[in-house]
Amino acid sequence: MTKVYCILKSAFGNNSASPVTKGALRNLCGQLNKENAEEDVKKTVAVFNRLQEEDPGFANVVDLDHDGKIKTMMWSNGKSRHDYLCFGDAITFDTTYKTNKYNMPFGLFVGVNNHFQSVIFAGVLMRDETIESFEWVFTQFVALMGGKAPKTILTDHFRSMEVALANKFPDVTHRWCKWHVFQTIKSELGPAYTKEFKQELNKVCNHMLTHEEFEAGWAELIKKHGLKDNVYLSNRYDNRHMWAKAYFRGKFCAKQTSTQCSESANHVLKIFVPPAAPMHVFVEQYHKLLCDWNEKEVLE
Structure with a gap:
């Protein structure tokens, strides 16, 4: 100005x-x-x-605020909804993408198909990321998909998401993205996050298959590196059931342990959507991304 x-x-x-x-x-x-x-x-x-x-199977739903302005908007096409019926038992959800004119967080519900290719089930534009907004998103997503709730959902460590899922779908297994957990541990430990510590942390978290193995491995790791009094690691340990592989036993995740599928889709979406795109262009380009991924699936 x-x-x-x-x-x-x-x-x-x-x-x-x-x-x-x-x-x-x-x-x-x-x-x-x-x-x-x-x-x-x-x-x-x-x-x-x-x-x-x-596309007769296309559907969208909009949440308006008290002034009649768009608060949240979700949509899905016929193929995506059919894919969900086939592959929607284990999904990821991520809202880190914000490349649009109004800087609204954009969330993607993503899973994997029988070729282990990423498949997008629905997209959602949100004005805020409150507990109330996420409750609306998760409830409307399940309704949009014909009423079938997923068995497992992976998200990043976002408290409002966690509360919303517990309130609306207490029977759905919720897990944190393991990659995000590792990244935050790295940033919190700083110089203490050595190459040796990283290798041993990866062994404990990815190769210990029982609760007992994980408990013993974690205790040895903390003792060896003198991190007993580290508050952040103590907090991660208290929430180990949300991210450690040993606590995924018996939970179907379709080999997904992070929101990488969602984030990969976000990365590809940036190629299709110009920066600061208005909403209608964003929706158009999102649809082109789906068409591109469908072609790759047909080729496979």
Whole structure:
């Protein structure tokens, strides 16, 4: 806005002679943003209507706030919903992607098919990441998928997600992304996270198959590296059932132990979606990503 203000003032040759004030310019920009947002919503609805005409299995659901503005928006096409019926027992959910005009978190529900290729079940744009919002997302996702809840869901360590899942789907096994746990341990330990410690941590967490093996291995690891008083590691240990492989026994995960499938889909989506894309362009490009992945599945 400052650049625009300077350009307008320079057009009059004399700053004091300019009829433009910052307040007036700010009001004008606010009005333009509002009009653009309203136009974007209309175009997005038009895209949804077209997709539904082309695909009878396409479905979307929108949550509005008290002012009638979009708070959360989720959609899925016919093939994705059918894929969920086949491969939706173990899914991942991640909301780290925010490349859109309104900086809204974008979440992807992802699983793997019979070729162990990633398959996208649904996408969701969220205005916030509160417990209430996640409760709406998880409830509507299951409804969108015909009422079948997953057996296992992996997410990053996000407290509001954890509470929402416990409130709405207490029988679903919830686990944390192991990769995120390892990354946070690395950042928290700093210099203490040596190459030797990393190798031994990986052995304890990935190769100890029983609770007893893990307990003994973890105790030896902590003692050897003098980390008994480390508060962060103590906290990770208290929540070991959420991420250690030994506590995944008997839980079907389709070989997924992290949200890497979701994050890989996010990475590919960045190729399809230009930075700061308006909502209707985002939806269009997301649909092109699905078509591209479908072709890869057919090839396999």
